[in-house]
Amino acid sequence: MAARKPQPPILTLTPEQESEANSKIKRFMQDRFELDLGSFEAAEILELFTREIAPHYYNRAIFDVQTHLKERFESIESDLWALEKN
Numbered sequence: 001m002a003a004r005k006p007q008p009p010i011l012t013l014t015p016e017q018e019s020e021a022n023s024k025i026k027r028f029m030q031d032r033f034e035l036d037l038g039s040f041e042a043a044e045i046l047e048l049f050t051r052e053i054a055p056h057y058y059n060r061a062i063f064d065v066q067t068h069l070k071e072r073f074e075s076i077e078s079d080l081w082a083l084e085k086n
Helices: 013-032 039-083
Strands: none
Touching: 013 039
């Protein structure tokens, strides 16, 4: 039985952002847990978050923007109705 191929990440980072994120993960793990992670381990943690957690934040952001735009368009529509001449 073949291993399931992982889904591509919904979000991608520039090489600079990825490097910065890896550095932050390494620093956090050292400061908080006194663990010295190598670049490979930090990259694995970042990949886990990118594939498993980031989509939840992405989807929530999309939902929030949709809600905001819907409310804004309703407000604009109401303002236009108020300006309409009978």
